Amino acid sequence: MNQNVFSKLGISDAVYQFGEDILVGLRDRFAEIDRVTEYNQAKVIGAMQKNRVDVSCFAGTTGYGYNDVGRDTLERVYADCFHTEAALVRPQITCGTHALAVALSANLRPGDELLSPVGRPYDTLEEVIGIRKSPGSLAEYGISYAEVDLLADGSFDYEGIRKAINERTKLVTIQRSKGYATRPTFSVHQIGELIAFIKSIRSDIICMVDNCYGEFVETIEPSDIGADMIVGSLIKNPGGGLAPIGGYICGTKACVDQCAYRLSAPGLGQEVGANLGLMTALYQGFFLAPTVVSSALKGAIFAANVYEKLGYRVIPNSTESRHDIIQAVELGSEEAMVAFCSGIQAAAPVDSYVTPIPWDMPGYDNQVIMAAGAFIQGSSIELSADGPIRPPYAVYFQGGLTWVHAKLGILMSLQKLVEAGIVTL
């Protein structure tokens, strides 16, 4: 049974065997991931049972969507699963950036200050906040922004944060995942300590966590340890690969109400917003999400071990514990990034014949290369790799609806690096 089952797809015996040798050392890590999956699967099922999910929840609605049972129940399921008072889970939230923009602009007012105590936020938020000048930014509405960098070792600069908090500080945004940076991703426990510190200075500061790529990686979420809002995208972890669009904001009733009034209109709030027939996908995707996240995590750990063994810097490293599904690999050159991404693309079930090239993407400052052969366009819970073309030429690898596909993708990326003469096994 140990013949190279992927050889017909273009994986050489040497590449396949390299992967098999790595896998021998990963059994305990994979077993630990399976335990977290079991816990989170039970959490999701429990929330669905508690809210009596049934066939009426899957009916499509149109128009205003008043009294939409499926939509309202799904929001209760999210709220119960993440242990929050309220949730806004909508196909009308178009992506993660939109969800974050709604959460920020809904809870900030002119004269308020937004603070990021974890350094520069995700690229697309620079325009939302107005770090890069942009029409409609928070800055244009008179909302100022302050930022405290992490210390050199990646830890929180508590003294700097204390100094940065002033009487105008209204909301603190904490990004769990590293995004396109090579800093560490924070554990939920670390985020909890940061929130406790901030609340000890002023308990009325709203603490929001950008939870993108973090959902179901651990057994607790930032909402379990004091976050007032957690925010994410349904074409990442919680959509389980099936949600075709959407975002969520879970948190206190006060915060989520503000978000609903901002997303629709003052006075309307959560009561409008037809589900457009997407409920089955959103429920079933949430049901599958813990398993899908575990496949992605196994892929990330496999990739870290493969590329570290080959001498590349990988973040997290091959043995570190995981707090999101992203694996960064510093490849050192644009050519290596292109080869890696073309391998991910060539391994895909969809669009496997196309060649990814760097391009100027809206919301990003540098050229970006993206590889994704996804059923849902742009979905990064499906196997994908991307990265901005700038030193240290890191690709960010994530997703994989099944572990076997993630494995194939990583082996194919290695195959392409070997074929390009960049790696010798």
Ligand SMILES: *Cc1c(COP(=O)(O)O)cnc(C)c1O
């Ligand atoms: C993906 C991501 C976003 C933005 O989400 P989009 O759906 O791409 O708009 C924001 N923050 C982090 C950390 C992300 O990973």
